[in-house]
Amino acid sequence: MSFLNLSPLAIGIGLLAIAGALFLLQQLRIRYTELPVATTLFWAAAVREAPVRVLRQRFRHLLAYLLVLLICWLLWIGFGGPLFGDPRTAGFNILVIDGSAHAATADTFEQSKRQLVNDVGKYGRDSREVFLSGAQNVRILAAGEEKLVLERRLDEFAPVPGRSTIDELLRLLPRNDNYPDQVNVVIYGRAPVSPEALDRLPEGYSVSRRSEADAEIANRGIVALGIGEAVSGDWDKVDVLFRVLATEDLGIDVADLQVKSGDKEISADEIEALSGNEFRVRDVVADGSTFEVRIREPDDMEFDNVAQVSLPAKERIEVMVGSGVATSITRALESDGGIEVVGSGGSVAILGSSDEVTTVPYLRTVPISAQDRAFVIGYTGDVDANEALHQSVANLGLSQIDAVSLATDFGHDIGVKLEVGDVQHVSVWEDLVGEQFNFKDSMSFPLFISKSVRYLANQDPWYAYLAAGRQPIEQTSGSSLASTDLLAEYAVGASYVRNEAGALVLEDGNALQVSLLDPSAALPRGELGLTGSSLEITSAQSAWGLVTWLILLALVLLGLEWYLYQRGMMP
């Protein structure tokens, strides 16, 4: 029972109703139990002196009535659990329990569960809903459902190694037309809420947090893990960078880390400590294995003690070069460590204008009369042309060409055209890559050649930085026209963002490692700026003391009434 949704008038009416009911009860005739006795002579005389209660007898026992009334009122108010000063006096209430990595520290999640179960009964059944905000936001108690259902459902959940999605919930709630204008959101747990999410809320929404005081948390957490091209220039190797944060009482050192690339453990000597708790491992062989960073000693949160990333599988692309290929292209190919020029065969062909078109994807230079645009990109399959054009300009490096300057020198407009064909190909005016123009000398030329080859080779993309809650960054160029954008298949009209860390197995069997938590989960909030300080914190014990005393007082009065009754001092 709760007064949360009752107006003061309704509470007053309740008190008056109790008084009235007790008044009537005092006057009600009772049903007697018949008992035969030897004589009623003495009883009749005794009763004559003190008649029994009858319906609507004269009201005589005022003090007894007042005592009972006081007891009932105290119980009514006490069990009502008034929450004085609570802003949630009306409207719809949405209770959100944090099930993200923030709740995985110590017994935060259990505390939140207890508080939630304790509080949920204080709301009217039809004026509250409960959400669990883990990797996704799940409604675990709809309006009208019983509290017992909640307890059972909560037992099925545990914190997940992912970032909090409360911000997303706060973004979506106002879009639900079923909620009234006045909505009170109460958050149970430590998950931070961004000021932006609060600012976006419409008028009538209030957000508060019910949580115990933060316990001291000792934690080290890996908050960043990414891959970059090897500074050494080795094509088949990558550099791996990672960042580890720690609470003040726990430092972080190379010796605290265990780093593995596939099954091979990387020695501490190979781990380079940079500034800002960042570390780097150079020249890791890009063989497609899993790179793992693990913190050796356990701490208050296990989720962020390990992070993994899938290394790219860098294989050289075999390219067959035709006889009529321009020298500038040949030089660009030779300078690319990921490309191996072969005499015959190969997965990609580089052709001059005089060479025969092959059945494998090819990059070809053609006379200016052969095509009306400088660049023609041929693709296969059912792909939206406009979208494909937009992405291909970026992915083939064409956006980095100084098209205006080139067009001025060349005397023709520089344009890109898409066409559907049987074989993937990229065709470019041969004069454009000739010696007389400076395109071959620009920084974008080898990039164009390199990306075109990889696009034609249909090389799988790899992700330099695949973190929970972050948009993935693809590293392979030229993937937009084909089915190589693996994660895009999981999103509808938006970039795919996975909230939960851990292994992600794609439909084609490829496994990717989604690592890392939100940095705020690794360290107590306040240190990273994403705090709930702007939220109104409501103490869970706001009226507990008063309720306890009210009920205790009622029990004492009940005892007094029993004592007086036993002594014959009360009817």
Added chain:
Amino acid sequence: MAAQLTFEELFDPEFLNALEAFNLRIKRFLREGRHGEQLTHDRGIGLEFKDFKQYVPGDDLRAVDWNIYRRLGRLFVHVFEEYQDLPLYLLVDRSKSMFLEETPRVHAALRSALALSSIALSQHDVVGLLSFSDDLEMHSRPVVGRRQLTTLARRMVELTEQNGTQLSSAVRQLALRKLRPGLLVVLSDFFDPDGLDPVMEALKSCRHKMLLVQLVKDLDSDPNTNAELVGDIRLVDCETSSAVDVTIDPAVLARYRRIYEEFNLQLTEFASGQGIGLIRVNADNDVLDQLGTLFETRAFVV
């Protein structure tokens, strides 16, 4: 209602043995005079000389004192004291109230009557059995002799439950019967619906010596012993069927106890004032023990 005692139950060997022991106990006490032995006002042919009186026609000539006649010339006769047996009349209450409850009062009443009969018959006194409810009933001619105890017991077990308690009416009816003056023992709970006053009036008019045996139970004086007497109760009089609604609380119980004590006090004062014996026998306890103690401690005198 409890069942009436059978003959075997009333006169069982255990009670018979207890009765023998009771008789011996009482005889020691009665050496100074038995309760039924009566020194009458009649002058007769007894053994103890009492006085002289002038001869009148009809006097026994054998009592004439011829020495006085020789000296004085007038006829005087010896007057002797004459002892007579005192009949014992047992008047047993057969109203419904005597048959109520787990251990009905009538059981104790019959055992008390049998005990008193045993004493009387062993002293060759006459014992008559009467009962009353709405009316007085006499069940047989008075019996005499120890052997008649069994007969008396058989008649007692035939006393079945009747209706109300009309003790005053029964006593008046008894007065109308020309019974030889004797000792009237009234065994009753005295719960007359009309109260004690008419009963006391009727008893005053009775010319017999009287002993009142009041059958009581623990719950009479302490209703708390009845576990059913809790809360709001409709008490129904087993004789009149009149109902009394009562809310049991300490105050009502206190008033009940006071009124019951006043009832007992009224009966005690009446008996004391009228020279009537009164004993209270608790129907919940052993009857012979109680009677023996009462005789030995002279708690009552007839």
